Amino acid sequence: MGPHDSGKSLGLTAWAFGRDDVDRVENGTIPDRESGFLVIDDAEQADDATWRELDRRLAAYPELAIRAAALTAESLPQHWEVEIRRDLYLTAEEIAQLLEELGSPADPTLVESITRGHAGTTRYLARSGLTRRPDMLRALTRAPSPDGVPEVAGEIAVPQYLTTGFLEKLGRDPRELDVVEQAGAGGWYGPPSTQVFVLHPAVRAKVRDAETFDQDRRNEIRALAADSLVDAGAFLEGIAESVAAQRLDITDRAITEGSLTLVTSHPVQVEALLRGVPLQRLAEHPVVAATLGLVMRDDESSRPRVLDVVRVADTALAAVSARGAGHGATGMRIVLKALEAMSLRVTVAEDEGIEAARRAVDMIDGLSLEERDEMGTLRGIVLTNLALTLLYGGHLGEARLLAARGMEVPQKSAESLFAAGMLAIIDVLAGRMATARRTVARAERNAWSESLMESNAGEPFRIAQAWVAVERSDLDAAGPLLESLMERAEGSEHWHLMAHVRALFDIESGDVEAGIQRFHALRTLRSDKKSNRRRSAFLLRLTESMLYLANGEHAKAAAAVREPTGDVWTSLAAARVAVARGQDREAFELVSAGSRLDPRDQMTAYVLRAVLLKRAGREKEAARTAERAVAIASVHELTTPLKYLLPADQELFGPLAESLPALVVEGEPVPTLTPRERVIADALRRRGSLGEIAEGLHVSTNTVKSQVRSLYRKLGAASREEAVLLLLALGLLDD
Numbered sequence: 001m002g003p004h005d006s007g008k009s010l011g012l013t014a015w016a017f018g019r020d021d022v023d024r025v026e027n028g029t030i031p032d033r034e035s036g037f038l039v040i041d042d043a044e045q046a047d048d049a050t051w052r053e054l055d056r057r058l059a060a061y062p063e064l065a066i067r068a069a070a071l072t073a074e075s076l077p078q079h080w081e082v083e084i085r086r087d088l089y090l091t092a093e094e095i096a097q098l099l100e101e102l103g104s105p106a107d108p109t110l111v112e113s114i115t116r117g118h119a120g121t122t123r124y125l126a127r128s129g130l131t132r133r134p135d136m137l138r139a140l141t142r143a144p145s146p147d148g149v150p151e152v153a154g155e156i157a158v159p160q161y162l163t164t165g166f167l168e169k170l171g172r173d174p175r176e177l178d179v180v181e182q183a184g185a186g187g188w189y190g191p192p193s194t195q196v197f198v199l200h201p202a203v204r205a206k207v208r209d210a211e212t213f214d215q216d217r218r219n220e221i222r223a224l225a226a227d228s229l230v231d232a233g234a235f236l237e238g239i240a241e242s243v244a245a246q247r248l249d250i251t252d253r254a255i256t257e258g259s260l261t262l263v264t265s266h267p268v269q270v271e272a273l274l275r276g277v278p279l280q281r282l283a284e285h286p287v288v289a290a291t292l293g294l295v296m297r298d299d300e301s302s303r304p305r306v307l308d309v310v311r312v313a314d315t316a317l318a319a320v321s322a323r324g325a326g327h328g329a330t331g332m333r334i335v336l337k338a339l340e341a342m343s344l345r346v347t348v349a350e351d352e353g354i355e356a357a358r359r360a361v362d363m364i365d366g367l368s369l370e371e372r373d374e375m376g377t378l379r380g381i382v383l384t385n386l387a388l389t390l391l392y393g394g395h396l397g398e399a400r401l402l403a404a405r406g407m408e409v410p411q412k413s414a415e416s417l418f419a420a421g422m423l424a425i426i427d428v429l430a431g432r433m434a435t436a437r438r439t440v441a442r443a444e445r446n447a448w449s450e451s452l453m454e455s456n457a458g459e460p461f462r463i464a465q466a467w468v469a470v471e472r473s474d475l476d477a478a479g480p481l482l483e484s485l486m487e488r489a490e491g492s493e494h495w496h497l498m499a500h501v502r503a504l505f506d507i508e509s510g511d512v513e514a515g516i517q518r519f520h521a522l523r524t525l526r527s528d529k530k531s532n533r534r535r536s537a538f539l540l541r542l543t544e545s546m547l548y549l550a551n552g553e554h555a556k557a558a559a560a561v562r563e564p565t566g567d568v569w570t571s572l573a574a575a576r577v578a579v580a581r582g583q584d585r586e587a588f589e590l591v592s593a594g595s596r597l598d599p600r601d602q603m604t605a606y607v608l609r610a611v612l613l614k615r616a617g618r619e620k621e622a623a624r625t626a627e628r629a630v631a632i633a634s635v636h637e638l639t640t641p642l643k644y645l646l647p648a649d650q651e652l653f654g655p656l657a658e659s660l661p662a663l664v665v666e667g668e669p670v671p672t673l674t675p676r677e678r679v680i681a682d683a684l685r686r687r688g689s690l691g692e693i694a695e696g697l698h699v700s701t702n703t704v705k706s707q708v709r710s711l712y713r714k715l716g717a718a719s720r721e722e723a724v725l726l727l728l729a730l731g732l733l734d735d
Helices: 008-016 048-061 092-101 108-115 119-128 133-140 165-167 174-183 201-210 216-232 235-244 248-263 267-274 288-296 306-321 327-348 356-366 369-375 378-392 396-408 413-430 431-445 458-470 476-487 495-507 510-524 534-548 554-560 566-581 585-594 599-615 621-634 645-659 675-686 688-699 699-713 718-730
Strands: 021-023 034-039 064-068 185-187 196-199
Touching: 008 585, 021 267, 021 585, 034 048, 034 688, 048 064, 064 585, 092 108, 092 216, 092 431, 108 133, 108 396, 119 201, 133 165, 133 201, 165 216, 165 476, 174 185, 174 196, 196 201, 196 585, 201 495, 216 248, 216 369, 235 267, 235 645, 235 675, 248 288, 267 288, 267 396, 288 599, 306 356, 327 356, 327 369, 327 378, 327 645, 378 396, 396 413, 413 431, 413 458, 413 718, 431 458, 431 621, 458 476, 458 495, 476 495, 495 534, 554 566, 554 718, 566 585, 566 599, 585 599, 599 621, 599 645, 675 688, 675 699, 675 718, 699 718
Parallel strands: 021 034, 034 064
Antiparallel strands: 185 196
16 A cells, blocks of 8 residues: 555565466456455556455455555455555665666665655656756656645645644644545555655655745744654654754654664664754754764764864864854864874774764764855765774764765765775675675776776775675686785775685685685784774674684684674674584574674574574574575675585575585584693693793793693694683683
């Protein structure tokens, strides 16, 4: 059920495709069927005789069911037991896919914000070739819309989300929405308890284009809508309307009444809605400010101490702006703040530039239209670089929003290539491989020069290209890209990403031992440089663990991710090792820890949990969990979590896994320590120098040296630290 062009017929056709238990009711002709399904497209066109005959059929044949596409529930016999599906609007992934199929250069995120996934309008904008928001909004006023639509008052078209309570506050009859729905000019969406009404995008655009309200009146109307939405329990939509109305007191109420569940269930949406609120307004509304801090994962820390010259210039420009002098001073302050964030990121100082980056974003969001125009393409460059800071600080959601915003701003070729690479890498890290592939494919249509591709600006894009190719097991495509990238790795800020993708390539190509040597050599080269970013450190530990798993060195794989960090990546990596080693209880605990918002983390958790459930004899639960994993794999074209399993465990995931290599190798048996080796092992952990160990054991230092060397050989360790980690990982020492 939904308005015109919302995808009802398309969804019905897709569901029926290839089924032999489905027949269509067409032109009043009802096929002779006693079981399965009868399908009716455009239920409003069926006459009374058709409905009476269908009613008779349902009563006569209990195994027969009907599926229909309708504008409203009133189109169907009222005594029928009906299950209504309203979630017809396209998802972000489906919008991106449709834009690619129609050859549209528009950013899927921008299109989604305008159409909210309405299928017909999304197709219209995709075919228009437009890429800028103002142009798209103007185009919607000329877009096809339902015929015979009742006159919609301008007030109703001002908010994006409506409720019957909103019409009552306006003094209007709530039944107007029923009339609009019956005409196919709008529809209800959302869970039954908190449904909201949304006008057909083209209808709304045309009415808004014709209305003559000033901004104050528009804000009043949206504030009424926001209040009504919060009253109805539609808190997320209430936040959207209240922020648009500049009524943060209503935003405060929506957050308070929606409680922490609202924030944790919709962190990306809440962040996107609140990000545009100027900092000075947030100071007046601490609940809103605290919520923004929470969804941005903003750890409290002291103000960074870097680049006095940047601070002095920033202060001077602030004074100029305060006096109202110096055209462009605000834009320059933003650039300086972005430079401060970049400097902190590169030097890995304190919070790695996160605080400075967010302040720069606040400043950008506070710009007037005139100031935005004055910054020109510089605004896009700043946004993309701030996205990089947030990415390497571990804030993928925020980074993606900024990268997408940066791509909206027309830029020179180098900046455009860098922005495309950034966006693709963020999606790859999150496991949205299909989205990343489409971003890469769109960018590849441009005729980038070889020198630009080989430059610093091209590095993120080539990393994304290689990663997408490895995910598809297209090693022929990935190989040359990685050879070129690794030549630059020692001096590159993105070296940890290069190292990870190269390791995945080495594992798939069967060159694991050489891959381990390459990885350690690069990490040694980088050991004297600032490279211990939080997110970078997690990725390096994950990389090392995967290499060792693929080489059958399970103890070393466990040691690589043993250090507790509270990070989902590390927990899941440790769980993967525990599954390979048969430590099912520990693996269950690790898989159950933490929340997972990205497809990669969700799929990895489902894959490991399915394997563990099967081992525990819970076959049905295992099958259901495996289906969830395969569903994510299919939607996002993500295969890595299925590849890093033992062959026997891979069988659970059916045909999809059959086409993939099983990259985890059976581990060697745990070595047995002699009583003397246990004493030496314990002493290595508890005591200081070898001389002190010798003194405590009442033997010579040379004797201890000999015994330590023997223990190292048995463990395959190269250092004391590695030996202790391996002993702990193997369970040969107590924690």
